[in-house]
Amino acid sequence: VQLQAYGGGLVQAGGSLRLSCAASGRTFRSYAVGWFRQAPGKEREFVAADSRRSGTTIYADSVKGRFTISRDNAENTVNLQMNRLKPDDTAIYYCAASYSIIVSNYKNLNRYEYWGQGTEVTVSS
DSSP: OEEEEEOOEEEETTOOEEEEEEEESSOSTTSEEEEEEEOTTSOOEEEEEEETTTTEEEEOTTTTTTEEEEEETTTTEEEEEEOSOOGGGOEEEEEEEESSOOGGGTTOGGGOSEEOOOEEEEEEO
16 A cells, blocks of 8 residues: 655644545555654654544544544545644644554554655644
8 A cells, every 4th residue: 555645734823734645556445544743853643543444533632623534435535634723733744554453553653554755734823
């Protein structure tokens, strides 16, 4: 599976962006997909994950209520709608996928086999 994340950009605090993760090579439907982000000087951290197979969607506490992960099976993409953005959301955002990951590992970036190249999000204050 090849992944490509896109949709990043510069936005003012309080604004919105929608990131997308497009898959090629395999249908996305049976894969768990996670979004992670890495701010300058910080470690990569979990943002959100979704799996249709397990029927589970989870979010990091820092984005709960502001970010929504969704799927477009027709387009073979997974989207991350980000609302009420804050300067602390500034980071490079990565999507990742795994066929075999279990729910308890969704937040563990080392459990994902496939990664996109990242898309940069900058939130100005």
